[in-house]
Amino acid sequence: MQSIVLVLDGQPVSSQALLQAARQGGRGLKSATCPNASSEAAVGRGGASDPCPGSTWLACEAFFIELINEANMEKQQPSKQVRQYIKRDAAQARAFSPAVITQGGRIVWLAGQTVVEDANGKSLAGDFIGQANEVFARIGKTLEQAGGTLADIVTMTVSITDARFGDQFTKVRKEIFGDNFPASALITVAGLAKPEMLVEVQAIAVVD
Structure with missing residues (x-):
């Protein structure tokens, strides 16, 4: 040639x-x-x-x-993502990162997730920890369909109906995310879509 x-x-x-x-x-x-x-x-x-x-x-x-x-x-071709967590002691204690820097990957925009019962149909009315865990379980299933996991969440907006739930939510988030936490906003609201709902989580993830 x-x-x-x-x-x-x-x-x-x-x-x-x-x-x-x-x-x-x-x-x-x-x-x-x-x-x-x-x-x-x-x-x-x-x-x-x-x-x-x-x-x-x-x-x-x-x-x-x-x-x-x-x-x-x-x-x-989606590039392999690189992720960096900005960490500070006070933020780590509350299970969030002041900032998460990402490069590459695919962005997944997740709708707000609430629950009133668990996967078996058992009512979670009045059970904040139960609702928070079930909310993350359902978000995890959605992310699985998008090719990711809960660890791919880079930021979230959390609405709770009582400010006193904040410490309980921090505990749940520490159990789920370990040491690399998403950025987060935690907001106390007068109410959610149904009276028995105590927490709502809306998130953004970046997956490979």
Whole structure:
């Protein structure tokens, strides 16, 4: 196969430069020598004035479309996430992080979760710890469907109907998250959707 000579902004460039230009949507890529012909092929917008004729041009066009598609596929591949927790002693004691920094991964936006009974249909009215644990169990099942776990939660908004429930919620969260806690807001509200509901958790997760 004939070597491919690329011209980018009037200068010969490497195949890596072609792929970079493809990643940018083909902008700046002017022309190239066909892999199976000696004539110059127009590529992208405003290519050479004398493109390869007939089937030779089609071969060149297919070649560069393949490279551009390869670059687009790279863009679509979710990158492996990197996560960093900002920790302070006071926040750790209350089972939350002041900030969680993420890079890569897929974001999962979770709806607010409340419960009035456990998985077996037993009423949890008046049982704050029971409700909190069941809320996280159901969020965990939702995250499992999205390819994640509770450990992938990076922030949450928690609504409780009595400020005195705050310490109990902290205990539950420590049992679930260990040492790497999500960022969090804890809000005391006058009531939730049903009178027997004592806690609601809305969260955002980042999964691989």
